[in-house]
Amino acid sequence: MISVMAVSRKTMTLGIYQNQAELLVKNYLLSDPIIPYTSVLGGVVACKVFYDLVQLISTFYFTSYNSLTKVQRIDWNNRGISTLHAIFISVMSLYFVFWSNLFSEEHLPGLFTFRSSPLSTFTLGVTVGYFLSDLGMICWLYPSLGGLEYIVHHSLSGIAVAYSLFTGEGQFYTFMVLISEVTTPEINMRWYLDTAGLKRSSAYLINGVVIFFGWLVARILLFVYIFHHVYIHYAQVVQMHAVGYLLVLVVPTALAIMNLMWFGKIIKGLIKILAKKQ
Known part of the structure; x- marks a missing residue:
C-alpha cells in the first residue's frame, strides 16, 4: 500500500x-512576441549540437573521416548540419505551401501576403539561425567552405527570411523559395562520395542524375512558378511594405540567376561523367 x-x-x-x-x-x-528570438537562438544552438554529434558519429563509424585534413573535417561536419536543416525546412515548406490552409485564399479571408502563424514563424526563425551559423563558418574559413557566391546566396536568403520572420510579411513566398533546399542533401552527398574516393562509383553517377532532375524541378521550374504566382497575385504583393515588395521581386530573381549558372555546371559535370562511363 x-x-x-x-x-x-x-x-x-x-x-x-x-x-x-x-x-x-x-x-x-x-509566446508570439518572443518566438522570433527564441527560434533564431534555438536554430544556432541546434547547429552547434548537431555539429558535435556529426563529429562524434563520424569519428567512430567512418574510417575515411579521421584521414581528412582539419578543414575537410569541418566541412564534413558542416555539411551534416546543412543536410539536416535542408530536410527540415523542405518538409516544413512543402507543408505550408501545399497542405496547410494558412495561405489558402479559399479557407481564410484577407491578403495571404500578410499571414503568419506561431509555427511558421518558429520554422523561419530556425532557418535564420542556420543561415547565421553557416555564414559565420563560411566567413571564418573563407574561401575553404565556399567562395563569394555562397556568401551572396546566404546573405540574400538570410535577409529575406529574417524580414518575413520579424514582420510576418511574404512568408508564403519565403517558403516557396525554401522548397529549393530539397536539392541540398544530394549536393552534400556528391561531396561526401568525392571525399571518400567514390567519384567513379555507380552511386556517384546516380546521385548526379538525381541532382540534375532535382535541380531542374526545385530550382528552375519552381522559380518559374514563383514568378508566375507573383504576377497573378501582384495586387496583393504590391500592398506589402516597400522593403518586403522589393525582397519578393529581387531575391528570387537573384537566386534564379545563380541557380541557372550552377545548373550549367551541373550539366557539364554530368556529361563528363556519362562520357567516362561509355
Whole structure:
C-alpha cells in the first residue's frame, strides 16, 4: 500500500513538473512576441549540437573521416548540419505551401501576403539561425567552405527570411523559395562520395542524375512558378511594405540567376561523367 502511494506521489510530482514545463514553453519560449528570438537562438544552438554529434558519429563509424585534413573535417561536419536543416525546412515548406490552409485564399479571408502563424514563424526563425551559423563558418574559413557566391546566396536568403520572420510579411513566398533546399542533401552527398574516393562509383553517377532532375524541378521550374504566382497575385504583393515588395521581386530573381549558372555546371559535370562511363 505504501509503495503504491509512493508511486502515485511520484507520478503526481512528475505531472506537475511536466505541466510547469509546458506552461513555460507556451507562455515564454513560444509566446508570439518572443518566438522570433527564441527560434533564431534555438536554430544556432541546434547547429552547434548537431555539429558535435556529426563529429562524434563520424569519428567512430567512418574510417575515411579521421584521414581528412582539419578543414575537410569541418566541412564534413558542416555539411551534416546543412543536410539536416535542408530536410527540415523542405518538409516544413512543402507543408505550408501545399497542405496547410494558412495561405489558402479559399479557407481564410484577407491578403495571404500578410499571414503568419506561431509555427511558421518558429520554422523561419530556425532557418535564420542556420543561415547565421553557416555564414559565420563560411566567413571564418573563407574561401575553404565556399567562395563569394555562397556568401551572396546566404546573405540574400538570410535577409529575406529574417524580414518575413520579424514582420510576418511574404512568408508564403519565403517558403516557396525554401522548397529549393530539397536539392541540398544530394549536393552534400556528391561531396561526401568525392571525399571518400567514390567519384567513379555507380552511386556517384546516380546521385548526379538525381541532382540534375532535382535541380531542374526545385530550382528552375519552381522559380518559374514563383514568378508566375507573383504576377497573378501582384495586387496583393504590391500592398506589402516597400522593403518586403522589393525582397519578393529581387531575391528570387537573384537566386534564379545563380541557380541557372550552377545548373550549367551541373550539366557539364554530368556529361563528363556519362562520357567516362561509355
